[in-house]
């Protein structure tokens with residue numbers, strides 16, 4: 001069965017370009033603004049959006065996304081808000097996935113989470129701290145509700161783990177470009193091209209590269225060898241640094257435009 | 266009778282434990298598990314560790330028949346004197362083992378998290394001794410309430426990084442150490458401070474602390490001719506408790522009692538008793554009992570004891586609780602401080618406030634078991650680090666200092 005994410009990558013491959021994937025947390029700084037910013041991101045040129053579920057202990061995230069998560073939680077974010085945000089962004093013209101640490105899903109109930117995400121129009125889940133080795137319940141729930149499973153791989157992953165993870169994934173695989181946490185970096189990673197090349201040896205599934213990407217030039221470089229360019233902290237930074245929410249939303253749209261120009265090969 | 270054999274090959278204790286970690290750390294964790302298995306099969310590694318324990322750490326620690334304390338509580342209480350170890354707690358066993366392993370693997374830098382500062386001090390000590398660079402992450406709240414231990418770590422040459430995110434306590438220090446480790450794992454070892462975290466840490470830490478129970482079992486047999494009726498330990502992440510319990514798990518007649526930090530009373534919501542009052546979830550790489558809200562966000566824990574002030578617990582304790590082999594009860598701040606006072610006054614031993622929770626558990630257990638019972642208590646650490654907290658609690662220094670009758674300054 002072909003998912004909306006499969007269809008997206010068929011299209012971008014046909015167009016000879018990489019897909020642009022943007023991340024923003026739900027409920028940051030509040031639910032309304034996050035919906036507006038995610039919508040602007042899609043209007044500005046993002047082909048797929050990742051909606052982050054703010055969590056109290058985000059060990060994979062650097063200071064920027066940590067700050068956003070803390071703000072969202074302090075402003076009363078609840079897991080159920082995630083589905084509202086997904087529902088309101090799902091019609092904006094791009095597949096929507098949720099990116100979340102595992103405990104909120106387990107707490108909500110894995111099958112119930114999958115059911116509610118699918119009902120809201122979500123396409124899948126990215127799980128930064130759930131590896132396929134521990135994912136039996138999620139595997140079953142995601143299949144039952146027609147959701148894609150995006151797992152992360154890293155420069156430290158062994159060939160055996162790359163192949164196992166690629167087999168377990170669907171939609172696309174998330175290659176973390178550096179050994180480290182999320183956060184905008186000026187340089188592009190020297191480890192990412194090799195990681196993607198190693199993945200190509202074991203899978204035909206689309207590969208997105210993220211962690212540290214912040215501008216059009218970096219996006220352009222990554223688009224040469226990856227199927228998708230994933231940008232997170234740089235978008236969050238735009239909202240954090242804006243004088244007001246309307247300005248923040250416009251700034252997000254501008255960044256999406258700049259990055260979109262970059263992903264054309 | 267089946268012999269207890271946990272965890273399985275992938276680090277699961279029943280449905281607990283496992284590895285909920287970023288993929289970037291999975292291969293390094295596999296390497297660590299392998300290196301640990303190799304080291305344990307290598308007589309030269311084990312011999313060197315044993316030598317360090319004996320010559321440097323004052324391990325094996327003695328067993329002590331606490332007769333006046335026993336009289337006061339109404340059962341025979343035997344204390345395993347981990348407070349006499351170098352750096353003042355059981356933590357040195359764990360950290361010397363992990364640091365020696367780091368040396369063997371050839372990683373020149375070590376990181377650690379700490380709550381009370383005991384594990385940080387032990388890590389700084391081991392790194393000075395074994396010539397490793399040491400960085401310790403500590404919640405800002407804890408750097409304030411354990412200032413003396415911050416100074417100790419710095420004296421020993423460690424860098425102490427105050428963590429200002431989240432609740433600014435132990436759980437956030439672990440988060441920050443993990444963030445460091447993802448970026449530095451090629452040359453850095455993470456000396457994990459308790460029997461929690463992703464596989465292989467719960468097992469490796471248990472292997473390193475189990476000497477507590479192995480020694481105590483022999484010592485009790487030698488002293489009394491039989492096994493104790495109960496073995497009691499406080500439970501933060503669970504390293505001293507699993508270190509005590511492991512030797513007795515197959516002795517069905519020995520009750521195992523873990524004492525969690527009850528704070529203001531678990532019914533008030535201000536406590537650190539995840540097994541008593543938490544629910545199963547995933548934190549810091551393992552599935553275990555956890556203090557969490559309805560949405561799975563981690564809740565803050567509360568305890569007078571910085572070393573027990575953690576919303577999670579090691580997965581093997583959750584497993585032992587689930588199969589009924591060990592029982593876990595809370596002791597409130599007030600119960601712990603009352604037992605603290607009793608040990609000071611009857612034995613001339615100032616315990617760590619963490620260990621005072623185990624003593625409080627023994628006080629209650631003595632009432633259940635009666636005067637013929639023998640209760641083995643792990644005195645996991647000494648109270649030097651807690652003098653300020655305890656003096657404040659008992660009102661010994663906080664008032665104005667009286668110089669002469671009638672003259673206050």
Ligand SMILES: Cc1ncc(COP(=O)(O)O)c(C=O)c1O
Pocket residue numbers: 353354355356380381382383384458459460499500501502503504505506571572573617619620645646647
């Ligand atoms: C003396 C002492 N006992 C107990 C603990 C709690 O840790 P664990 O449950 O891992 O033994 C600590 C932690 O700092 C400690 O310092």
